[in-house]
Amino acid sequence: MIALRLFNLFFITSTLEDECEEDRGMKTYDISLYKRGDLLVVSRTLFKHFGIYLGKGRVAHFIPDILPVFTKEKSIVEQMVTNKRLIFGVLAKAASVRVDPLADFAYGAQIQVNSTDSMVSVQPLNGEEVAQRAEKLIGSFSYSLLWHNCEHYVMHCRYGVACSFQTFQFCKTVRTTLLSRKMAFLSAIIWVFVILYIGAMTPLITLPIVIIPFTIWMAS
Numbered sequence: 001m002i003a004l005r006l007f008n009l010f011f012i013t014s015t016l017e018d019e020c021e022e023d024r025g026m027k028t029y030d031i032s033l034y035k036r037g038d039l040l041v042v043s044r045t046l047f048k049h050f051g052i053y054l055g056k057g058r059v060a061h062f063i064p065d066i067l068p069v070f071t072k073e074k075s076i077v078e079q080m081v082t083n084k085r086l087i088f089g090v091l092a093k094a095a096s097v098r099v100d101p102l103a104d105f106a107y108g109a110q111i112q113v114n115s116t117d118s119m120v121s122v123q124p125l126n127g128e129e130v131a132q133r134a135e136k137l138i139g140s141f142s143y144s145l146l147w148h149n150c151e152h153y154v155m156h157c158r159y160g161v162a163c164s165f166q167t168f169q170f171c172k173t174v175r176t177t178l179l180s181r182k183m184a185f186l187s188a189i190i191w192v193f194v195i196l197y198i199g200a201m202t203p204l205i206t207l208p209i210v211i212i213p214f215t216i217w218m219a220s
């Protein structure tokens with residue numbers, strides 16, 4: 001499922017967003033609305049993206065990015081992380097905690113503040129401590145869509161726990177899907193045996209050989 005989503009994501013973003021990618025950082029944001037240590041949330045492609053406001057219009061966030069894999073050139077890497085860089089970063093599992101101007105972080109989207117507070121049962125740490133925790137982690141990390149992502153980073157900073165609501169939701173969905181499809185799975189096996197028996201090597205058989213290892217790679 002993730003694999004399919006990612007492929008969709010790539011094709012949609014590479015065709016549709018080429019023209020407007022330049023405008024993304026142009027939108028202006030009123031920085032007086034945010035306080036040091038606030039947790040900021042924006043919608044980015046299919047994901048929610050999270051960051052910690054550090055003050056003076058700067059946001060620390062953990063974001064996948066392919067560019068540092070290819071170049072150490074600071075002036076290039078420091079530019080806004082476009083969706084294409086982000087998606088290839090997810091695929092290659094390359095990501096880092098970096099500090100960006102608010103506009104680059106928000107990427108044209110509306111910003112929500114502290115919206116995770118109502119989802120967790122623990123109190124947030126005070127703003128200054130949150131910001132300091134965020135600053136401490138600036139640098140490179142590996143990235144796993146499920147187990148180590150931008151949400152874990154901000155949860156760690158703001159509440160002292162690393163958990164991801166999106167991952168939780170995802171696991172729940174996968175579990176329900178698997179359970180409800182048990183019978184479908186059985187019939188699929190029978191179907192494969194039928195095809196093997198007939199001797200036709202169709203894409204129906206070869207596709208899972210590609211998709212399954214890819215999904216495991218992304219989920220790990």
Ligand SMILES: *[C@@H]1O[C@H](CO)[C@@H](O)[C@H](O)[C@H]1NC(C)=O
Pocket residue numbers: 035037038039113114124125126127
């Ligand atoms: C977000 O939370 C911080 C405390 O961590 C608080 O000082 C701030 O006012 C909150 N911002 C909003 C908009 O609720």
